[in-house]
Amino acid sequence: MSAMTSSSTHTHTHTRRGRTHAVLVTAVRSVLVLFFALPIVFMLMSSLKPDQQIFADLGSWRAFLPVGEISAANYAGVFDRVPFARFLLNSVVISGLTVALGILVNSMAAFALARLRWRGRGLVLGLVLATLIVPFETLALPLLWWVNKLPSFEADGFTLAFKQGWLDTYQVQIVPFVANAFALYLFYQYFDSIPRELDEAARIDGAGWFAIYRRVVMPLSGPAIATVAILTFLPAWNSYLWPLMVVQSEELRPVMIGLQYFFQLDTSWGQVMAYSSLITIPVVALFLAFQRSFINSIASSGVKG
């Protein structure tokens, strides 16, 4: 009897403790939601308001609400001020090609390192991993000097003209970022975990190594491909320092550089917020659609570290 009473009081205190715990957790979580969400809400709401009203609303909760003179005028202004469709196309082409070529090149190299036996592969893997601690910023300036010396060909009608330097091209925004030590390493780890008996079975059926890569290993590597796609897409889309240095022509500029246009003459903050929203919404939409992959990809980058 006494045993029963004591156990029931125990559960009682336990649930009460559990409930206060839940309330506390939800309260702290909610305060933090304000901290993280309000700046973004402010950006979206301001993009819908004329400048005068943005400033008038700053001191109150109206800054975070779609109240007052709401219109799409800032968005219309953005399209007048910058060739937005062109910038968007450039960014889609640049980040799309960087991601696609990166998946191909890095997964093939990782396959050779993880599943084929040859002398020196340990050394090559070690060297690739050692470059992971070199931040791109340290290489940006020597790389800028160097790409300016590289030969390039320019299509001029039907003839290819030789030209020195890669500055002001698409390829300078894509090719240097295709081979990626981090992506290679993620593929390597994943390929290493796929049973090798599959290769042997395919070998006996007469498959060559490239066929094994393409028909056996890659189809099993969906999660690794998603991880690499996401982790190489974000920096490609957000890239700013590099295009700032290497691109002069308007028709080659990516979306991030377009922000500069709004600070040349009279700055309209409403338009800045509208443009910022326009270039943020596609990535946020991708994130919300593939949230599980996003979270898993970042998580997987850390665990093995």
Added chain:
Amino acid sequence: MASTTLNPPPAPVSGGPRSAPRRTRARAGEATAAAWMISPALALFLVFLIVPIVLAFALAFTNARLISPNPPEFTGLDNFALLVTDPVFWASVRNTFYFAVVVVPVQAGLALLLAVLVNAKVRGTRFFRTVYFLPVVTSMVVVSLLWRFMYEDDGLINKLLQALTLGRFTPVDWLNDPDWALPAIMLMSVWQGVGFTMIIWLAGLQTIPAELYEASELDGAGTWQQFRYVTWPGLLQTRTFILVTITIAAFSLFTQISVMTQGGPLDSTTTVVYQAVRSGYEQLQTGYASAISLVFFLMVLTVSLVQRRLSRERG
């Protein structure tokens, strides 16, 4: 061998003298295949990673300029002599360390708090995780512009602080005040980056077996004791990884400075990377910029080696 019996090859395997050359041929085929498959990546690494690394070292000892008809000339340690006498360079080193020393622990700590909160078995986890992560998918350029607007003299932050304190708060011109400009950028950088770190902590938290928590609960451990004796030791590997990655990211501070303050006011926000870009790109002095990059590279290398050593010793 088991697979041979299941799926017999066209030619019978007779063992003995025939199988040895066969295996070597297979090995050679494997090496050739490997060479073909790895060469695109290696060629790209060579041209766009190894060459720039070598160049960063080599050009640092020359007077190379970005656009110049003359080939670079060897100038010995001139660039470095110029560097150590440049007060702006020393300001940039100080600011870079100041930024890293504050941002690394604050971002790691706040991210751990967020991860523990999100990991708690309380309803709404997915929603909260999503919101905390939103700044990460917002580009740093956009974030910097947005906060630059919010930090203005008569901007959102001053106005809200005034409203919340019923007018007792004296507005601060955050980005134009040498004492406040860098702290303001720190706050914004943590806001943007902490969601990323949170996810890495979360992944680490989920590798800790639930039985450990159940066992410690039976032993009567409170929330804090559980954290101290179960969670914290379980996160050793994650801790090292987070420390090294946030530190490298903090040292590389550039975009925020370029968009928000251009190093000012009074060089109070200039950083090593910002100085390298300014001299290499705006002033076209590739040699001098390479010298700064080289110093920066050595800084990052030293700090990450020290961190690895320290965390290994403690672990």
